[in-house]
Amino acid sequence: MKADRPLRLVSSVVCLVLAFASCTSNRGADAPTMTGLALEPAPDVSALSLPDAGNGGAPFRTRAAPGGLLLVYFGYTSCPDVCPTTMSDLRVAESSLTEAQQGRVRFAMVTIDPSRDSDELLTRYVRSFAADGHALRTEDATELRAAAAAFGADFGVKDGGMGQPEVLHTGWVYVVDDRGRLRLQWPFGTTSEDMASDLRVLLTEAVGRA
Template identity: 35%
Template sequence: MPKKTLWIALLVLLPLVLAGGLYFLTQETYQPYGTRLLNPRPVDTLDFTLTAHDGSRKSLRDFEGKVVLIFFGFVNCPDVCPTTLLELSKVYKALTPAEQQRVQVLLITVDPERDTLQKLASYVTFFDKSFIGLTGSPEEIAAVAKKYGVFYQKSGVKSPTEYNVDHTATVFALDPKGSLRLIYGSGRAAETERVVRDVRWLLRG
């Protein structure tokens, strides 16, 4: 190959090589704010089918192609649940409209006896109209909670309708393939900018 042609080829290829290397380094060296699972849980081990607040049946696979943020809570929760949903709404609103189309926040109730579809609808859409509340039979909820390692139980029971529910206050972040990649402990989602960076990292993946 003539020397001139070789130099032209190098000049053409060099930006592509550098861009590819930069992308690789960005993907490999990024340190998420959320706790990163060394062995991401695949969608097969996490999938579920529950009833959305609009009455439709939803499974995890329905959100393929989106980053899904899941939180287990309940409508009558006095503090942790509304705080966490507010934190997630700030994260969602900090994204661009195009990014928002690829992100879904889900609240799975741990109080299916009291959280009717109407109550769930009013509750989750207060934080953002795109948020979805999910419920099911007590058995269905227990099965889903087990998959995610979520603990919950009634406490301070005064009557069949007056009680609190102690529960795991973790946010689960799943990538567009449905794999569980990151988790955020109670209060961690309050770092809006850092969680937004994590979400964008998951979207790129």
């Protein structure tokens, strides 16, 4: 049945996650269950920095503030379907947290299409989803590729000739803690309830550690 299609897409991604998860779920039985995929050991992205277009291009390190979480997304502003869907889900997830929790979660989006996404455009776009969000943009293709690789993200922008450029990107949201460890990643299609639940677990853990 045709109506199954988006579901099949989600389920294939979920199967992928489960396949990964079964290899990595060797932690204690009392650990709270999270929906997102956790790689072990958690990749270290603390050394990475990208220019923050909303802050005059000042280097922004992909590491959360103490006790907080940083959500990182690789996308582009002319993305009609996947990015706005994910942004909307993230916004719903964040709004279901307490005000204190919301204050500890920051959002950063890295444009994978810097030739079309100007500093100004990207900043407006990011801030319309998250007023305190970070708009990360580099024109250095090597730097962008290295940043994406550190998160395990892939992307590609192919000139579409007369038509729209053909854009490919990993539709995951990455959750980074205050030590700059990539703690969790959510595939496209993760519900806002699951995101919120995972965020609560990680935020509670950060309080316990502080």
